[in-house]
Amino acid sequence: MPIIEPENGSLTVFNLFNTTDSEKQKILLDAMRGIIAKANYPGWRSSTLHAGVARPCAANYIQWRSIDDLKERYDGENFKHNTVPYFTDLTTSVHLLKTEVVSVQTKDGGSLAEIGPDRDDFTVIVLMGCDPKHQSELVSMFEKPDSWMRQVPGYRSHSILRALDGDMVVNYAQWDDAASYEAFHTMPEEQRPAHDRRMRARGKSLLTSRESNTYEVVFSRSRQGDAS
The missing domain is CATH 3.30.70.100 (Alpha-Beta Plaits)
Structure with a gap:
């Protein structure tokens, strides 16, 4: 896997x-x-x-x-x-x-995440466009360990990746199901901790675009193993 x-x-x-x-x-x-x-x-x-x-x-x-x-x-x-x-x-x-992968955080505090159809993850991929001069700051904000996220119901992991062209940051996140992700995504700002509100506000000011979709993993294969 x-x-x-x-x-x-x-x-x-x-x-x-x-x-x-x-x-x-x-x-x-x-x-x-x-x-x-x-x-x-x-x-x-x-x-x-x-x-x-x-x-x-x-x-x-x-x-x-x-x-x-x-x-x-x-x-x-x-x-x-x-x-x-x-x-x-x-x-x-x-x-x-x-x-390239910059950081990984999991619910149990780990620094790696498995991906594959056997895990039954509800996956969210967020593409965050930015001016290249702001990419480092965005990565620095998003890669910080966040103990509050590990307490959010349904959260499994999130991985931050840096586009080599310098104009995008990607958040690849895994959740238990659609309902838990939607509850987090639509959570009122006042219910979020102060550090999360500050990060979201600063992030929004630096982004030139934001696009996301939700996914399910349907197939996976690696050189070392057979198809899943």
Whole structure:
């Protein structure tokens, strides 16, 4: 099962696909599952496929050995002339986001998180756009350990990732279920501790965009093991 942790040396890539309806999402997920099941590219370490819940889309959380390995894969003729056109027909947008894991916090205070379909996580991926000059400050705020979050009902973990291009910070969060996440997401500001209110206010002032969706993990495979 893939592991999210800052010290594993992986380049983390989010392949994010938006589509128009549940039928196209199913076709998209089936196609991606087939690609992942056969993956054996130099430097590829793992892929974890997510199906969008709140809206039809897909996210592939991919771990690579290096950016050079990623480039070799996407510069290949088969990828450019067959894979890209196929997915272009199924989607309204495709976003390739190169990142590195900065920090991980779990409910039990751990510093690594497992991802995979057997865990039954309710997953939230938040993309926070920023001016590159503010990325370091945002990362510094979001990566701080937060003992209050560990007490929030339904919370499992959250991982902060830094976009290598400097213009985004990603929060990859795991929850028990949709209800517990929604209760946290809509919690009135006055019910949050002071440090959380300050962080949220400062964060909002620095962001240029914010986009999120909810997901369930439907398939995962790593180089070391068989498909899940």
